[in-house]
Amino acid sequence: MVVVKERILKMKPNTHAKPDFSYYLTQNAIKEKLLKLETDYRSVLRVKYVKKSTANGVGDKIAEFGGNANAKSYSVIIPVVTINLDGKFDEVENRKKTRLMFDFGEHGRELITVDTAFRFMETLVEAAAKEEEEDDEEEDNSSNTSSAFSMQKATTDRHSFLESLKQTTFTIIPLENVNGRAMVEESKKFCERKNGRGVDVNRNFPVNFGVKEKDYDPNEEFPGPYAMSEPESKVLEKLFKDVKPHAWVNVHSGMEAIFTPYDHKNEEPKGEYPEFARKIGEEINQMHCGKRCVTGSGGKGVGYLA
Numbered sequence: 001m002v003v004v005k006e007r008i009l010k011m012k013p014n015t016h017a018k019p020d021f022s023y024y025l026t027q028n029a030i031k032e033k034l035l036k037l038e039t040d041y042r043s044v045l046r047v048k049y050v051k052k053s054t055a056n057g058v059g060d061k062i063a064e065f066g067g068n069a070n071a072k073s074y075s076v077i078i079p080v081v082t083i084n085l086d087g088k089f090d091e092v093e094n095r096k097k098t099r100l101m102f103d104f105g106e107h108g109r110e111l112i113t114v115d116t117a118f119r120f121m122e123t124l125v126e127a128a129a130k131e132e133e134e135d136d137e138e139e140d141n142s143s144n145t146s147s148a149f150s151m152q153k154a155t156t157d158r159h160s161f162l163e164s165l166k167q168t169t170f171t172i173i174p175l176e177n178v179n180g181r182a183m184v185e186e187s188k189k190f191c192e193r194k195n196g197r198g199v200d201v202n203r204n205f206p207v208n209f210g211v212k213e214k215d216y217d218p219n220e221e222f223p224g225p226y227a228m229s230e231p232e233s234k235v236l237e238k239l240f241k242d243v244k245p246h247a248w249v250n251v252h253s254g255m256e257a258i259f260t261p262y263d264h265k266n267e268e269p270k271g272e273y274p275e276f277a278r279k280i281g282e283e284i285n286q287m288h289c290g291k292r293c294v295t296g297s298g299g300k301g302v303g304y305l306a
Helices: 002-010 027-040 059-063 111-134 147-151 158-166 178-186 231-243 272-288
Strands: 045-054 074-084 098-103 168-173 247-250 257-260 294-297
Touching: 027 045, 027 074, 027 111, 027 178, 045 231, 074 111, 074 178, 074 231, 098 231, 111 158, 111 168, 111 178, 158 168, 168 231, 257 272, 272 294
Parallel strands: 098 168, 098 247, 257 294
Antiparallel strands: 045 074, 074 168
């Protein structure tokens, strides 16, 4: 084990790796898919593009880590998808539903999370439509997306499962870090995780802002000049306050894990709801991940604090 560990420590980053965009979605493909979803499933799905700009200069502090010090402003346009499988988009009625918020593509290089977002959305709308057409008839679903519903293991009652989904409002950000993704794809910065001006949005939030771990690398996780300085984080904050989700799922790639709070310290919160969240993570791990996933607190399980 010691020898293996030493070899791992001596390994250099694979700077020659590059994504295969015949497999992963390109930016153009993302736009086309959003348009198609909105066109084909207008009765249950809506797309809104949220624009946010900042006139605050970033100066030398960001330029030091690859950002643009001369930019007078920095803007983002982030797609936000809302899915209501009952076709009702009335805000008052939706307040009575379970509200779930999903956030994908926070780091530019984590391409597969965006593909996962579209697979998730397509499964919801296509399988729900197929379920209604089937009129509760059993058939071989191996060749269509409604198989995703029949494969879910929480219940064998597909009708009740669909009804529960109809009582849920899904707010989905399929690609949060639009500008960081553009850097990966257009500028060939295949390992870039930060946004378009050199800030790691996942470190830009107020909790423990600026606290640096021993292995802190500003080229990887520069938190920005101050907490909530970035348009991306501001869009998330406003969306969270507007939606008031019962649960917020932030999807990343890099390891098999289902994390719950806390992320910024090596412990877990106490109480009924944290315990419920942990239980859900453990059940998903057992049902769908072959017990391979690390579960529990992110700060405890991932190996570093955020």
